[in-house]
Amino acid sequence: MLNVTAVKPNDLTPAEREAWQGFVAADPTLASPYFSLGFLDAVGAARRDTRVLVARERGRVIAFLPLHAGLMGHARPLAGPLGDHHGLIAAPGIDLDLGEMLKAGGVGLFSFYGALAGQAPFRRHAQARDGSWGIDLSRGYDAFVEARASVDPKVFRNLRARRRKLEGAEGGFEFRINDDRPEVLAAALAWKSAQYRRTGVFDAFSVRWTVDLLNNIKADDCRLQVSSLEIGGQLAAMHVGMRTGRVLHYWFPVYDPEFSSFGPGLALLMEICQAMAADGVEEVHLGPGDYDFKSQLASWQIGLVTGFAGQGAPLAVQRAARALEQSAERLPLGPVARLPGKAFRRIDLLAGFHAA
Numbered sequence: 001m002l003n004v005t006a007v008k009p010n011d012l013t014p015a016e017r018e019a020w021q022g023f024v025a026a027d028p029t030l031a032s033p034y035f036s037l038g039f040l041d042a043v044g045a046a047r048r049d050t051r052v053l054v055a056r057e058r059g060r061v062i063a064f065l066p067l068h069a070g071l072m073g074h075a076r077p078l079a080g081p082l083g084d085h086h087g088l089i090a091a092p093g094i095d096l097d098l099g100e101m102l103k104a105g106g107v108g109l110f111s112f113y114g115a116l117a118g119q120a121p122f123r124r125h126a127q128a129r130d131g132s133w134g135i136d137l138s139r140g141y142d143a144f145v146e147a148r149a150s151v152d153p154k155v156f157r158n159l160r161a162r163r164r165k166l167e168g169a170e171g172g173f174e175f176r177i178n179d180d181r182p183e184v185l186a187a188a189l190a191w192k193s194a195q196y197r198r199t200g201v202f203d204a205f206s207v208r209w210t211v212d213l214l215n216n217i218k219a220d221d222c223r224l225q226v227s228s229l230e231i232g233g234q235l236a237a238m239h240v241g242m243r244t245g246r247v248l249h250y251w252f253p254v255y256d257p258e259f260s261s262f263g264p265g266l267a268l269l270m271e272i273c274q275a276m277a278a279d280g281v282e283e284v285h286l287g288p289g290d291y292d293f294k295s296q297l298a299s300w301q302i303g304l305v306t307g308f309a310g311q312g313a314p315l316a317v318q319r320a321a322r323a324l325e326q327s328a329e330r331l332p333l334g335p336v337a338r339l340p341g342k343a344f345r346r347i348d349l350l351a352g353f354h355a356a
Helices: 014-026 037-048 098-104 141-151 153-167 182-201 206-217 259-261 264-278 292-297 312-332 334-354
Strands: 002-007 050-057 060-069 076-077 107-118 124-136 172-175 220-231 234-243 247-255 285-286 298-309
Touching: 014 037, 014 060, 014 124, 037 206, 050 098, 060 172, 076 153, 076 285, 098 107, 098 298, 107 124, 124 292, 141 153, 141 264, 153 234, 153 264, 172 264, 172 312, 182 206, 182 220, 182 247, 234 259, 234 264, 234 312, 247 259, 247 264, 259 285, 264 285, 264 292, 285 292
Parallel strands: 076 107, 247 285
Antiparallel strands: 002 050, 050 060, 060 076, 107 298, 124 285, 124 298, 172 220, 220 234, 234 247
16 A cells, blocks of 8 residues: 655655665666755755655655645646656656555645656656757767767757857857856846846746755755856856756756857857766756757657646646647637637746745
8 A cells, every 4th residue: 555645855864865865876767956855955945835745665665756735735846847857756667656646645636747758657647748858978078979960960060160250259268167156147047037038938037936946956966057158258158057977957048149149058058068078977958848959969858748647626627727728729719729728837837936
C-alpha cells in the first residue's frame, strides 16, 4: 500500500535527503538542476507554499514529488512557470499511480507542464506533448560544432562570420563565464523585465519570489551562473542560468539591441558552451520553445508532457474547462476559437506566479 506524506523542504529528514540524492545519481534523466536538492531548497526558501510529497511502500521511500500547494487543493509544479522541467524523483524503473499518490498526499488537482515524458505516471495523464532542446557536449565542444555544422552548415558559417566581426570590434570584447558582479545580475534582470514588457509577456521578475529564488540558488549541487559579454567595454549580452556538475540549464538570456549586428546573444551562448565543455559540463539544456536557434543548435530533445491529474471536484472543474477549450477550437470561428484556451492559460500563468 502506498503511504504519502506532504512536508516542507526543510522538514525532509537526512535519510530522505540521502534517498533523493541517490535517486538523482542513479538516473541520468534527473541530471537537470531542476531535480537537485539545492534547487528545491532555493524554491522552498522563496515560496512558503512549497511542499514535497514523499511516497513510501512497506516503509521504504520510493519517490518524491515537489510541488506548490494551492487553494482548494490545486497544486502546481515546483517553481511554477519558471520550471521548464519537473517530475518524480524516484529510483529508475519505479512506476506508481499518480492519482493515488496525489490523493494520499491530500492534493485534489495537479496541473503539470514540462513533466518528463519518459515517466509513465505523467505520460498516462498527458493532454499534450512538447520537447526541451539539448546541446550535447559529452564529446567536447569541437565535436558538438562539427556534428551540428554537418546538419546545417549555413548556420555555422554565419556564426563564424559573426565571431570574426566580434573579434574586430572597436575596443575588443570580453567574455566572463562566471560574472559575480552584483550590478551585472541586476542589469540582466532589469533588461529581461524590459524585454517582457516590450513584447507583451508577463514580467516574471515583477513578483518578489522569482528574484528571491535566483538569489537563493547557491548549493553545491545547483548554483546560479551569470555570464556576460562586453563589446568595447559595454555590456552587450548576459545570461542567468543554473548548473550542476554535468548540466547547465540555459534560462534567462538577454542582449542589448544596439549590438544586434554582432549577434551577441548567440555569440555569448557559443562562448558559454565552449567554456562549459572545458569544465566538465556534458549537456546544455535550452528548454522548450519554437525558436530557430534552439532547433539549429540542439543535438536532441527531452520529451515533455502537459496535463492534469487528481480527484473530486477540482478534477471535475479542470476537465470541464478542458472540454470547453476543445469544443471552442473545433468551431469554425477562426482565431476566435482559440480565445477560451488563451484565457485559461493566461489565468493559470498568473496563478502560478502569484500563488506564493
